[in-house]
Amino acid sequence: MSNYHIKHLEEYWQVYRKSVRNPENFWEEIAEEHFLWRKKWDKVLSWDFSKPEVKWFEGAKLNITENCLDRHLATRADKTAILFEPNNPDEESQHITYRELHERVSRFANVLKSQGIDKGDRVCVYLPMIPELAVAILACARIGAIHSVVFAGFSSTALATRINDCDCETIICSDGSYRGKKTIDLKSIVDEALESCPGIKKSFVVKRTHTDVVMKEGRDIWLQPLLDNASPTCKATVMDAEDPLFVLYTSGSTGKPKGMVHTTAGYMVYTAYSFKNVFQYRENDIYWCTADIGWITGHSYIVYGPLANGATSVMFEGVPSYPDYGRFWEIVEKHKVTQFYTAPTAIRALAKENISYVDKYDLSSLKVLGTVGEPINEEAWHWYNDNVGKKNSPIADTWFQTETGGIMISPIPYSTPTIPTYATLPLPGIQLALMDENGKEIKGNQVEGRLTIKYPWPSMARSIYGDHERYKNTYFNSFENMYFTGDGALRDAVGYYRITGRVDDVIIISGHNLGTAPIEDAINEHPAVAESAIVGFPHDIKGNALYGYITLKEAGEGRDHDNLRKEINQLIADRIGAIAKLDKIQFTQGLPKTRSGKIMRRILRKIACNDTSNLGDISTLLNPEVVKDVMAKAII
Numbered sequence: 001m002s003n004y005h006i007k008h009l010e011e012y013w014q015v016y017r018k019s020v021r022n023p024e025n026f027w028e029e030i031a032e033e034h035f036l037w038r039k040k041w042d043k044v045l046s047w048d049f050s051k052p053e054v055k056w057f058e059g060a061k062l063n064i065t066e067n068c069l070d071r072h073l074a075t076r077a078d079k080t081a082i083l084f085e086p087n088n089p090d091e092e093s094q095h096i097t098y099r100e101l102h103e104r105v106s107r108f109a110n111v112l113k114s115q116g117i118d119k120g121d122r123v124c125v126y127l128p129m130i131p132e133l134a135v136a137i138l139a140c141a142r143i144g145a146i147h148s149v150v151f152a153g154f155s156s157t158a159l160a161t162r163i164n165d166c167d168c169e170t171i172i173c174s175d176g177s178y179r180g181k182k183t184i185d186l187k188s189i190v191d192e193a194l195e196s197c198p199g200i201k202k203s204f205v206v207k208r209t210h211t212d213v214v215m216k217e218g219r220d221i222w223l224q225p226l227l228d229n230a231s232p233t234c235k236a237t238v239m240d241a242e243d244p245l246f247v248l249y250t251s252g253s254t255g256k257p258k259g260m261v262h263t264t265a266g267y268m269v270y271t272a273y274s275f276k277n278v279f280q281y282r283e284n285d286i287y288w289c290t291a292d293i294g295w296i297t298g299h300s301y302i303v304y305g306p307l308a309n310g311a312t313s314v315m316f317e318g319v320p321s322y323p324d325y326g327r328f329w330e331i332v333e334k335h336k337v338t339q340f341y342t343a344p345t346a347i348r349a350l351a352k353e354n355i356s357y358v359d360k361y362d363l364s365s366l367k368v369l370g371t372v373g374e375p376i377n378e379e380a381w382h383w384y385n386d387n388v389g390k391k392n393s394p395i396a397d398t399w400f401q402t403e404t405g406g407i408m409i410s411p412i413p414y415s416t417p418t419i420p421t422y423a424t425l426p427l428p429g430i431q432l433a434l435m436d437e438n439g440k441e442i443k444g445n446q447v448e449g450r451l452t453i454k455y456p457w458p459s460m461a462r463s464i465y466g467d468h469e470r471y472k473n474t475y476f477n478s479f480e481n482m483y484f485t486g487d488g489a490l491r492d493a494v495g496y497y498r499i500t501g502r503v504d505d506v507i508i509i510s511g512h513n514l515g516t517a518p519i520e521d522a523i524n525e526h527p528a529v530a531e532s533a534i535v536g537f538p539h540d541i542k543g544n545a546l547y548g549y550i551t552l553k554e555a556g557e558g559r560d561h562d563n564l565r566k567e568i569n570q571l572i573a574d575r576i577g578a579i580a581k582l583d584k585i586q587f588t589q590g591l592p593k594t595r596s597g598k599i600m601r602r603i604l605r606k607i608a609c610n611d612t613s614n615l616g617d618i619s620t621l622l623n624p625e626v627v628k629d630v631m632a633k634a635i636i
C-alpha cells in the first residue's frame with residue numbers, strides 16, 4: 001500500500017530509490033494491489049530499446065473500463081464520476097454517477113458492436129468537450145476498438161490527415177459545438193474532411209447544438225436513437241496487456257503528425273498511480289483538469305487516471321473567457337474544486353486581465369494547483385501561486401509528453417518543496433539522464449543537457465502507428481539505449497530539474513547554448529510584458545543573434561518602444577548575462593500558437609531569418625492572422 005500514496009519527502013526518496021533498484025518489483029506490487037485483472041501477467045517487463053520493443057505485464061488479461069467503471073459499482077455507484085459543466089453558465093451542470101456512466105458506456109459499446117465494429121478497429125472521435133466524448137472513448141475501450149481522438153478545434157484538413165493515417169473506418173462526431181459566444185458547425189467540417197477520406201464507412205452523429213446538418217445517406221447516422229434501443233449492459237472484451245488502447249497524434253514540426261500508439265495495462269497502471277500522487281487525490285475531492293480530451297493530458301488526467309481511482313472529474317465544455325474572465329474561478333467556487341490543473345498559456349491570458357475576476361470568488365476549496373504543456377515562466381507561476389492558490393496550494397509543474405503517456409517530472413504536493421519554473425523531481429520509476437552533444441551522460445548536479453530517459457516506464461508509447469521505423473529514428477537513435485525527449489533541461493544543486501525548452505529551439509550564440517525558457521522568463525518579468533518568444537537568426541560575428549517577439553499588457557500600451565527595448569535588455573543582462581540580450585525586438589499583437597496553446601517558435605524563426613516561402617506544417621496553427629501580421633512588421 002505504502003508505495004501507492006506518497007505523503008512526505010522522505011517517503012518520496014524511499015519509494016524512488018526502491019523503484020529504481022528494482023523497477024519490475026515496484027510496478028508489480030502496484031499492479032497487484034490496485035487493479036482488477038482477468039488474469040495476471042507471466043512477466044512484468046521485457047524491453048529492448050534498440051528495436052525498440054517494450055512490453056509490460058505480458059500475458060495479463062484485463063479490460064481498462066472494468067477498472068474505471070465496473071469495480072467502483074460496489075462502493076461508489078452513486079458517486080459522481082463526471083461532473084459536466086456546460087459552455088453556457090445558465091445551462092445546468094450534469095452529475096454523471098459511476099452507475100450512469102457505466103450504463104452509458106455499455107449502451108454506446110453495444111451500438112458500436114451492433115454496427116460491426118470489432119476489437120482492433122480504429123475509431124476516430126471528433127467531439128467537443130461534452131460527456132459523449134468520454135463515453136465514446138470508454139465505449140471503444142470496452143469492446144477493444146482503438147480510439148483516435150482528434151481535437152475538435154482542428155481543421156478539416158488536419159482531421160482528414162489523421163483519419164487517413166490511422167485507417168479509420170468509423171468516425172464519431174457531433175452536429176456542432178459551443179465555444180464561448182460561438183457555435184461551430186462541426187458536422188460540415190467533418191463532411192469536408194470526409195471528402196478526402198474514402199476509408200470512412202460510417203459516421204455517428206451526436207446532437208449538441210441542434211444545428212441544421214446534411215446527413216449523407218448510408219454513411220451518417222444519428223446516435224441517440226441507437227443508444228435508446230441498445231442494451232444497458234455490455235460484457236467487456238478481454239484484452240491482452242499490450243493490446244493497443246488508443247492512438248493519439250502529436251505534431252512534429254516537420255513531416256506528418258505522428259500517431260502515438262498506447263497500450264492497455266501499463267498505461268492504466270501508470271496514469272492511475274501518477275494521478276493519485278501528483279494530485280494527492282483523496283476520496284471526496286473534486287478534481288478539475290481544464291485540458292481538452294483531444295490532448296494526452298485529457299486522456300490520462302480527465303478520463304483514465306481519475307476514473308481508475310474512482311474520482312470525480314470535472315469536464316468543462318467552454319473557454320476561460322466566457323461569459324467573462326472569471327469563468328474558471330466561478331466554476332471552482334461552484335463545485336468546490338480541490339485540484340485545478342491548467343496550462344501556462346491560460347494562466348498568462350488570465351493574468352493579463354483585471355485581478356477582480358479572481359478575487360470575486362471563493363477559492364478556498366483548492367488544495368493543489370497543476371500546470372502542464374510549456375515551461376511556466378516565473379511571473380505566471382507567482383501570479384498563480386499568489387492569486388489562485390493564496391500561497392496555500394502547492395503548484396505541481398508537471399512535465400510530460402504525448403509520447404510518455406503520463407507525468408514524468410513533478411513535485412509531489414505537500415512533500416516536495418517547489419521552486420518557480422522547476423518541474424523538480426522524477427516520479428518513482430522514472431530514470432532520467434542529461435546527455436551532452438557527443439552522447440555522453442553528464443553526471444552530477446548543476447549541469448545542463450539533453451533530457452533522456454534510460455529505463456522503460458509502463459505508460460510509454462510503444463510505436464508510431466504504421467511507422468515503427470520513424471518511432472525508432474525519432475526517439476531512440478540520438479542516444480544509445482535511451483529514450484530522447486527532444487527537450488533540454490538543467491539539474492540544479494539539489495537535483496531538481498528545470499525544462500529549458502525544445503532542443504530544436506536552442507540557440508547557440510558565440511558558442512554558448514541558450515535555451516529559450518530562461519530568457520523568455522527574464523523578459524516576462526518586465527511589468528509591461530504579457531508574453532514573449534525568442535528565436536535565433538544568423539549573425540556574422542556571433543554566429544547567431546537573438547530576435548524577440550513580445551506582446552504587451554495594458555500597462556505597456558502607449559509606452560515608448562525604444563525605452564521598453566532598453567529596459568527589457570537590461571533585465572536580461574541582469575538575470576542571465578549580456579550575452580543573452582536581444583538584437584531585435586518586435587512588439588506584436590499576438591504570437592503564433594498551436595491549438596494546444598504552445599508558441600510556434602519554428603514559424604517565428606523563419607520570419608526572423610527572412611525565409612518565409614515555406615512555413616512547414618501549419619495545420620495545427622491556432623491563429624494564422626497573427627502570422628501575417630508578424631510577417632508584415634518583421635524587422636529584417
Ligand code: WT7
Binds near residue numbers: 374501502
Ligand atoms: C512537450 C510535450 C504533456 C501534456 C501536454 C503537452 C513541453 C510539457 C511541460 C512543463 C516545460 C513542458 C515539452 C514537452 N512541456 N509540459 N511542465 N514544462 N515544458 O504534450 O503536446 O506532447 O508536448 O511540451 O517541450 O516535450 P505534447
